[in-house]
Amino acid sequence: MKKVTIQPPATVANLVCGFDILGLALDEPYDTMEIRLLDEPGVIITSKDGFPLPKDPAQNTAGAPLIAMLEELGQPIGFEVIISKHIKPGSGIGSSAASAAGAIVGANHLLGSPFKKDDLVRFALFGEKVASGVKHADNVAPCIYGGITLIRSIFPLDIIAIPAPRLHVTVVHPQIEVRTSDARQILRKQVLLKDAIRQWGNIAGLVAGFIKQDYDLIGRSLEDVIIEPIRSILIPGFDEVKTKCRAAGALGGGISGSGPSVFMLSKDEATARSVETIMQEIYTRIGLDHHTYVTTVNSTGVKIIA
Numbered sequence: 001m002k003k004v005t006i007q008p009p010a011t012v013a014n015l016v017c018g019f020d021i022l023g024l025a026l027d028e029p030y031d032t033m034e035i036r037l038l039d040e041p042g043v044i045i046t047s048k049d050g051f052p053l054p055k056d057p058a059q060n061t062a063g064a065p066l067i068a069m070l071e072e073l074g075q076p077i078g079f080e081v082i083i084s085k086h087i088k089p090g091s092g093i094g095s096s097a098a099s100a101a102g103a104i105v106g107a108n109h110l111l112g113s114p115f116k117k118d119d120l121v122r123f124a125l126f127g128e129k130v131a132s133g134v135k136h137a138d139n140v141a142p143c144i145y146g147g148i149t150l151i152r153s154i155f156p157l158d159i160i161a162i163p164a165p166r167l168h169v170t171v172v173h174p175q176i177e178v179r180t181s182d183a184r185q186i187l188r189k190q191v192l193l194k195d196a197i198r199q200w201g202n203i204a205g206l207v208a209g210f211i212k213q214d215y216d217l218i219g220r221s222l223e224d225v226i227i228e229p230i231r232s233i234l235i236p237g238f239d240e241v242k243t244k245c246r247a248a249g250a251l252g253g254g255i256s257g258s259g260p261s262v263f264m265l266s267k268d269e270a271t272a273r274s275v276e277t278i279m280q281e282i283y284t285r286i287g288l289d290h291h292t293y294v295t296t297v298n299s300t301g302v303k304i305i306a
Helices: 063-073 095-110 117-132 140-145 180-185 193-212 215-221 228-234 238-247 269-286
Strands: 003-007 009-013 022-030 032-038 042-047 078-084 148-153 158-162 168-174 252-255 262-266 290-296
Touching: 003 095, 009 095, 009 140, 009 168, 022 140, 022 168, 022 193, 022 290, 032 095, 042 063, 063 078, 063 095, 063 117, 078 095, 095 117, 095 140, 117 140, 117 158, 140 148, 140 158, 158 193, 168 269, 193 215, 228 252, 238 252, 238 262, 238 269, 262 269, 269 290
Parallel strands: 042 078
Antiparallel strands: 003 032, 009 022, 022 148, 032 078, 148 158, 168 262, 168 290, 252 262
Protein backbone atom coordinates (compact mmCIF):
# COMPACT_ATOMS: atom_id res chain seq x y z
CA MET A 1 0.00 0.00 0.00
CA LYS A 2 1.38 3.37 -1.04
CA LYS A 3 0.88 6.23 1.37
CA VAL A 4 2.11 9.74 2.05
CA THR A 5 1.91 12.10 5.04
CA ILE A 6 1.45 15.79 4.38
CA GLN A 7 0.92 19.08 6.21
CA PRO A 8 -1.46 21.55 4.53
CA PRO A 9 -1.15 25.05 6.05
CA ALA A 10 -3.72 27.52 7.23
CA THR A 11 -4.31 30.47 4.92
CA VAL A 12 -5.54 34.06 5.09
CA ALA A 13 -7.92 34.91 2.28
CA ASN A 14 -8.91 38.30 0.85
CA LEU A 15 -6.02 40.20 2.52
CA VAL A 16 -8.53 42.90 3.43
CA CYS A 17 -9.31 44.46 0.03
CA GLY A 18 -8.87 41.47 -2.31
CA PHE A 19 -12.16 39.62 -1.83
CA ASP A 20 -11.90 36.18 -3.48
CA ILE A 21 -8.72 37.13 -5.39
CA LEU A 22 -5.87 37.46 -2.86
CA GLY A 23 -4.55 35.05 -0.23
CA LEU A 24 -1.43 33.97 1.63
CA ALA A 25 -0.26 30.77 3.30
CA LEU A 26 0.80 30.63 6.96
CA ASP A 27 3.59 28.59 8.51
CA GLU A 28 1.27 27.79 11.44
CA PRO A 29 -1.18 26.26 12.17
CA TYR A 30 -1.47 23.28 9.82
CA ASP A 31 -3.34 20.00 9.56
CA THR A 32 -1.69 16.60 9.25
CA MET A 33 -3.09 14.16 6.70
CA GLU A 34 -2.18 10.66 5.57
CA ILE A 35 -3.26 9.75 2.04
CA ARG A 36 -3.33 6.07 1.02
CA LEU A 37 -3.66 4.75 -2.51
CA LEU A 38 -6.23 1.95 -2.78
CA ASP A 39 -6.50 -0.78 -5.42
CA GLU A 40 -10.27 -0.40 -5.69
CA PRO A 41 -12.43 2.60 -6.62
CA GLY A 42 -13.80 4.92 -3.97
CA VAL A 43 -12.83 7.52 -1.39
CA ILE A 44 -12.73 6.84 2.36
CA ILE A 45 -12.48 9.68 4.88
CA THR A 46 -11.34 9.03 8.47
CA SER A 47 -10.87 11.46 11.34
CA LYS A 48 -7.81 10.35 13.28
CA ASP A 49 -8.48 12.55 16.31
CA GLY A 50 -12.23 12.01 16.46
CA PHE A 51 -13.05 15.42 15.02
CA PRO A 52 -16.51 15.19 13.41
CA LEU A 53 -16.11 15.09 9.62
CA PRO A 54 -18.70 14.14 6.97
CA LYS A 55 -18.25 10.47 6.06
CA ASP A 56 -19.88 10.85 2.63
CA PRO A 57 -16.90 11.81 0.42
CA ALA A 58 -19.11 13.88 -1.88
CA GLN A 59 -20.05 16.06 1.12
CA ASN A 60 -16.51 16.22 2.52
CA THR A 61 -14.10 19.00 1.60
CA ALA A 62 -11.28 16.45 1.16
CA GLY A 63 -13.44 13.85 -0.57
CA ALA A 64 -15.13 15.96 -3.25
CA PRO A 65 -11.82 17.05 -4.88
CA LEU A 66 -10.61 13.43 -4.96
CA ILE A 67 -13.84 12.31 -6.62
CA ALA A 68 -13.27 14.96 -9.32
CA MET A 69 -9.67 13.83 -9.79
CA LEU A 70 -10.63 10.17 -10.05
CA GLU A 71 -13.33 10.94 -12.61
CA GLU A 72 -10.76 12.72 -14.78
CA LEU A 73 -8.21 9.93 -14.36
CA GLY A 74 -10.70 7.22 -15.28
CA GLN A 75 -8.69 4.53 -13.46
CA PRO A 76 -10.05 1.82 -11.09
CA ILE A 77 -8.24 3.17 -8.03
CA GLY A 78 -9.25 4.96 -4.86
CA PHE A 79 -7.92 6.86 -1.87
CA GLU A 80 -8.22 6.76 1.89
CA VAL A 81 -7.70 10.05 3.71
CA ILE A 82 -6.88 10.09 7.43
CA ILE A 83 -7.10 13.62 8.83
CA SER A 84 -5.85 15.22 12.04
CA LYS A 85 -7.53 18.63 12.16
CA HIS A 86 -5.69 21.48 13.83
CA ILE A 87 -7.32 24.21 11.73
CA LYS A 88 -10.80 24.47 13.17
CA PRO A 89 -13.69 24.58 10.66
CA GLY A 90 -15.37 27.97 10.66
CA SER A 91 -12.23 29.69 11.96
CA GLY A 92 -11.65 31.81 8.86
CA ILE A 93 -8.11 30.55 8.27
CA GLY A 94 -8.80 28.05 5.54
CA SER A 95 -9.82 24.83 7.26
CA SER A 96 -11.78 23.55 4.26
CA ALA A 97 -9.02 24.64 1.89
CA ALA A 98 -6.40 22.75 3.90
CA SER A 99 -8.45 19.55 3.65
CA ALA A 100 -9.12 20.01 -0.06
CA ALA A 101 -5.61 21.06 -1.04
CA GLY A 102 -3.93 18.52 1.21
CA ALA A 103 -5.93 15.61 -0.18
CA ILE A 104 -5.26 16.60 -3.77
CA VAL A 105 -1.54 17.30 -3.34
CA GLY A 106 -1.07 14.01 -1.51
CA ALA A 107 -3.02 12.01 -4.10
CA ASN A 108 -1.13 13.64 -6.95
CA HIS A 109 2.17 12.75 -5.27
CA LEU A 110 1.14 9.09 -4.95
CA LEU A 111 0.24 9.01 -8.63
CA GLY A 112 3.64 10.33 -9.70
CA SER A 113 2.56 13.98 -10.04
CA PRO A 114 0.67 13.84 -13.36
CA PHE A 115 -1.14 17.11 -12.58
CA LYS A 116 0.29 20.62 -12.44
CA LYS A 117 -0.45 23.08 -9.63
CA ASP A 118 -3.22 24.86 -11.50
CA ASP A 119 -4.91 21.48 -12.05
CA LEU A 120 -4.63 20.76 -8.33
CA VAL A 121 -6.32 24.08 -7.56
CA ARG A 122 -9.04 23.26 -10.07
CA PHE A 123 -9.79 19.99 -8.26
CA ALA A 124 -9.54 21.59 -4.81
CA LEU A 125 -12.25 24.08 -5.78
CA PHE A 126 -14.77 21.25 -5.49
CA GLY A 127 -13.99 21.10 -1.77
CA GLU A 128 -14.58 24.83 -1.38
CA LYS A 129 -17.91 24.47 -3.16
CA VAL A 130 -18.93 21.85 -0.59
CA ALA A 131 -17.94 24.20 2.24
CA SER A 132 -19.45 27.46 1.02
CA GLY A 133 -21.52 26.71 -2.08
CA VAL A 134 -19.09 28.73 -4.21
CA LYS A 135 -15.84 27.84 -5.99
CA HIS A 136 -13.32 30.37 -4.69
CA ALA A 137 -9.56 29.90 -4.87
CA ASP A 138 -8.20 32.56 -2.49
CA ASN A 139 -7.48 29.88 0.15
CA VAL A 140 -6.67 26.77 -1.91
CA ALA A 141 -4.32 28.63 -4.28
CA PRO A 142 -1.87 29.86 -1.60
CA CYS A 143 -2.25 26.55 0.23
CA ILE A 144 -0.99 24.74 -2.88
CA TYR A 145 1.38 27.34 -4.31
CA GLY A 146 2.65 28.80 -1.04
CA GLY A 147 3.34 32.48 -0.45
CA ILE A 148 0.93 35.11 -1.71
CA THR A 149 -1.27 34.43 -4.72
CA LEU A 150 -3.49 36.51 -6.97
CA ILE A 151 -6.42 34.77 -8.64
CA ARG A 152 -6.93 36.84 -11.78
CA SER A 153 -9.70 34.55 -12.97
CA ILE A 154 -11.56 31.41 -11.91
CA PHE A 155 -13.08 30.59 -15.32
CA PRO A 156 -10.59 30.05 -16.87
CA LEU A 157 -8.31 29.54 -13.89
CA ASP A 158 -5.44 32.03 -13.87
CA ILE A 159 -3.21 32.16 -10.76
CA ILE A 160 -0.23 34.47 -10.28
CA ALA A 161 2.34 34.03 -7.51
CA ILE A 162 3.17 37.40 -5.92
CA PRO A 163 6.67 38.00 -4.52
CA ALA A 164 6.62 39.74 -1.16
CA PRO A 165 8.91 41.03 1.58
CA ARG A 166 9.29 39.01 4.77
CA LEU A 167 6.17 39.57 6.82
CA HIS A 168 5.13 38.48 10.28
CA VAL A 169 1.50 37.56 10.73
CA THR A 170 -0.45 37.69 13.98
CA VAL A 171 -3.81 35.93 14.05
CA VAL A 172 -6.44 35.85 16.78
CA HIS A 173 -9.23 33.29 16.54
CA PRO A 174 -12.13 34.18 18.84
CA GLN A 175 -13.90 30.94 19.75
CA ILE A 176 -17.07 31.60 17.82
CA GLU A 177 -17.98 30.17 14.43
CA VAL A 178 -18.79 32.19 11.34
CA ARG A 179 -19.85 29.94 8.50
CA THR A 180 -18.50 31.02 5.12
CA SER A 181 -21.87 30.42 3.49
CA ASP A 182 -23.60 32.63 6.07
CA ALA A 183 -20.97 35.37 5.78
CA ARG A 184 -21.54 35.47 2.03
CA GLN A 185 -25.30 35.75 2.39
CA ILE A 186 -25.12 39.10 4.21
CA LEU A 187 -23.01 40.81 1.55
CA ARG A 188 -24.48 43.51 -0.64
CA LYS A 189 -25.30 42.45 -4.19
CA GLN A 190 -24.57 45.90 -5.62
CA VAL A 191 -21.64 48.25 -5.00
CA LEU A 192 -21.37 51.99 -5.60
CA LEU A 193 -18.95 52.90 -8.37
CA LYS A 194 -16.98 55.22 -6.09
CA ASP A 195 -16.46 52.35 -3.63
CA ALA A 196 -15.41 49.99 -6.42
CA ILE A 197 -12.85 52.51 -7.68
CA ARG A 198 -11.40 52.97 -4.20
CA GLN A 199 -11.25 49.19 -3.74
CA TRP A 200 -9.50 48.66 -7.08
CA GLY A 201 -6.90 51.25 -6.07
CA ASN A 202 -6.26 49.44 -2.80
CA ILE A 203 -5.90 46.05 -4.50
CA ALA A 204 -3.46 47.43 -7.06
CA GLY A 205 -1.58 49.29 -4.33
CA LEU A 206 -1.31 46.18 -2.16
CA VAL A 207 0.05 44.04 -5.00
CA ALA A 208 2.49 46.80 -5.97
CA GLY A 209 3.52 47.15 -2.33
CA PHE A 210 4.31 43.45 -2.09
CA ILE A 211 6.33 43.45 -5.30
CA LYS A 212 8.23 46.66 -4.45
CA GLN A 213 8.68 45.60 -0.81
CA ASP A 214 7.18 48.96 0.14
CA TYR A 215 5.84 48.51 3.67
CA ASP A 216 4.21 51.95 3.77
CA LEU A 217 2.31 51.26 0.56
CA ILE A 218 1.23 47.88 1.92
CA GLY A 219 -0.10 49.56 5.04
CA ARG A 220 -1.98 52.26 3.12
CA SER A 221 -3.56 49.66 0.86
CA LEU A 222 -4.88 47.38 3.62
CA GLU A 223 -8.31 49.02 3.47
CA ASP A 224 -11.66 47.49 2.57
CA VAL A 225 -14.68 49.72 1.89
CA ILE A 226 -16.98 46.99 0.57
CA ILE A 227 -16.83 43.71 2.54
CA GLU A 228 -15.33 44.50 5.93
CA PRO A 229 -17.89 47.14 7.02
CA ILE A 230 -20.60 44.48 6.76
CA ARG A 231 -18.80 41.35 7.98
CA SER A 232 -17.11 43.06 10.93
CA ILE A 233 -20.44 43.24 12.78
CA LEU A 234 -20.18 39.44 13.20
CA ILE A 235 -16.88 39.70 15.11
CA PRO A 236 -16.88 41.06 18.68
CA GLY A 237 -14.05 43.49 19.39
CA PHE A 238 -13.02 43.82 15.76
CA ASP A 239 -12.79 47.61 15.55
CA GLU A 240 -10.85 47.87 18.81
CA VAL A 241 -8.41 45.16 17.74
CA LYS A 242 -7.73 46.83 14.42
CA THR A 243 -7.31 50.32 15.85
CA LYS A 244 -5.02 49.36 18.74
CA CYS A 245 -2.88 46.98 16.67
CA ARG A 246 -2.19 49.63 14.05
CA ALA A 247 -1.33 52.09 16.81
CA ALA A 248 1.17 49.52 18.12
CA GLY A 249 3.00 49.44 14.79
CA ALA A 250 1.21 46.81 12.71
CA LEU A 251 1.10 47.59 9.00
CA GLY A 252 -2.59 46.77 9.01
CA GLY A 253 -4.91 43.85 8.65
CA GLY A 254 -8.51 42.81 8.96
CA ILE A 255 -10.85 39.85 8.80
CA SER A 256 -9.23 36.59 7.74
CA GLY A 257 -11.49 35.12 5.09
CA SER A 258 -15.07 35.27 6.34
CA GLY A 259 -13.94 35.44 9.98
CA PRO A 260 -14.08 35.27 12.91
CA SER A 261 -10.25 35.23 12.89
CA VAL A 262 -8.55 38.61 12.58
CA PHE A 263 -5.03 38.98 11.20
CA MET A 264 -2.41 41.72 11.31
CA LEU A 265 0.77 42.08 9.26
CA SER A 266 3.97 43.42 10.83
CA LYS A 267 7.49 44.13 9.61
CA ASP A 268 9.20 42.37 12.52
CA GLU A 269 8.56 39.73 15.15
CA ALA A 270 8.73 42.16 18.08
CA THR A 271 5.82 44.16 16.68
CA ALA A 272 3.93 40.98 15.88
CA ARG A 273 4.32 39.84 19.50
CA SER A 274 3.10 43.20 20.80
CA VAL A 275 0.08 42.87 18.53
CA GLU A 276 -0.59 39.41 19.96
CA THR A 277 -0.59 40.83 23.49
CA ILE A 278 -3.10 43.50 22.49
CA MET A 279 -5.38 40.90 20.91
CA GLN A 280 -5.19 38.70 24.01
CA GLU A 281 -5.94 41.59 26.35
CA ILE A 282 -8.98 42.68 24.35
CA TYR A 283 -10.58 39.24 24.14
CA THR A 284 -9.76 38.42 27.76
CA ARG A 285 -11.55 41.62 28.81
CA ILE A 286 -14.50 40.80 26.56
CA GLY A 287 -14.62 37.35 28.15
CA LEU A 288 -14.33 35.45 24.87
CA ASP A 289 -12.10 32.38 24.61
CA HIS A 290 -9.53 32.74 21.86
CA HIS A 291 -6.38 31.31 20.29
CA THR A 292 -3.53 33.41 18.89
CA TYR A 293 -0.73 32.63 16.46
CA VAL A 294 2.40 34.58 15.62
CA THR A 295 3.84 33.19 12.42
CA THR A 296 5.27 34.05 9.02
CA VAL A 297 4.29 33.55 5.40
CA ASN A 298 4.66 29.94 4.26
CA SER A 299 6.58 30.04 0.97
CA THR A 300 6.09 26.38 -0.05
CA GLY A 301 2.44 25.49 0.58
CA VAL A 302 1.42 21.89 1.33
CA LYS A 303 4.44 20.07 2.74
CA ILE A 304 5.17 16.40 2.08
CA ILE A 305 6.85 15.02 5.20
CA ALA A 306 6.91 11.25 4.66
